[in-house]
Amino acid sequence: MLHTIDHELLRTFVAIVDHGGFTRAAQAVNRTQSAVSMQIKRLEEDVIQRPLFERQGRQMHLTSEGTTLLGYARRILDLQGEALNKLRKPEMIGRVRIGVPDDFVMRFLPGILKSFSQSWPLVDVEVQCAPSSELLGRQQGSLDLSIVTCEVGQEIGTILRREETVWVVAESHAVHRQSPLPLALFEEPCFCRRHACNALTRAGRQYRIAYSSPSLATLQAVVGAGLAVSALMKSLVTPGMRIVGEADDFPSLPEGSIVLLRSPEANSPAVDGLARHIVEGFR
Structure with missing residues (x-):
């Protein structure tokens, strides 16, 4: 018999990757850390039947199976959000606040915002341009998403790409x-x-x-x-x-890393959608 995957398990799994660990992910999905750990244990042992994370010192890294599941999980959650937005028109109206260094505004942002507007035409996007060091200090409440640069090995959040x-x-x-x-x-x-x-x-x-x-x-x-x-x-x-x-x-x-950060309070479908478009836009 084929297993189905509870979307809440996928949401927790993606939150761990996006927020760089179990503790911050627990805040993002409004659960205790032990509950998040139990969800991942259930996902690994009962559903996927493969380990999704491996620990290297203090760092958690995705296994090859975890990397494969991450792509599918984002697509499943995005499709679910898109379906709900199509059926619940009021949910498609809102605002997403994003912080971006001006380094990437002309290079990456136009294509990202264009594709996002096609899927979420009634969502307003507020863009704040500032250096990465300033954006890191705005993550508690004033921004939903931030694109920042950092040194390799010091990343938190979702790594969009590493560059020479x-x-x-x-x-x-x-x-x-x-x-x-x-x-x-x-x-x-x-x-x-x-x-x-x-x-x-x-x-x-x-x-x-x-x-x-x-x-x-x-x-x-x-x-x-x-x-x-x-x-x-x-x-x-x-x-x-x-x-x-x-x-x-x-x-x-x-090399340097370009990373996507997400505020623990940013839990709307529109934020999920823009985060997905950003990941795709940097590939």
Whole structure:
């Protein structure tokens, strides 16, 4: 006899992944931590009959079966929410508040919002642009979802993608040969800035921070004018920029992670839907 999967078990499973652990997931689904643990035990032993999580030190990671189930779980919950919204028209009206660094506004947000509006045409979306460090402090009540960047290994929430951090200069300028090297970097705190400075120091290369800004557009304009070198996630490189590396005496830089955070109080179908569209938009 085929088993069916209780959607509440799937919702708890997804909450654990999205909130980075059992404790925060319990708050998100309004259950005790022991109840959440029992739900996952039931899902693993009685339904899937495979372990979904494995512990590595303090970190919980999905098994291959857990990763497979996650994709199906999101689709099932989204379809359920979509069906209910179609049948209950008032549920399709509401507001979702999302925080995004301006790094990703032009690169990813237009496509995400377009696809979301097609499924949820009456839901208002409030977008707040701020650096990742500020968005991390707004998760308690003022935002439903936030897209932030962080160092690999320090992620909480849903990892949207990991990206190479690269050095960029203007295509038609040779500012990268100057000494001290003029840099255009995001304001502190920024892991790209910290990694760039540390890497140059270790390589024994002199530099100065000639331009500092919270705005990606400003850094792109400065680099495009041939005034400085910058360190950016690879997806933020635009036409007119050229990536430089070890052949130009630039040290390699660590990868960074782009992560989706969700407020524990954000429990509406519309938030579920936008979170799903964000995950798809970053693939």
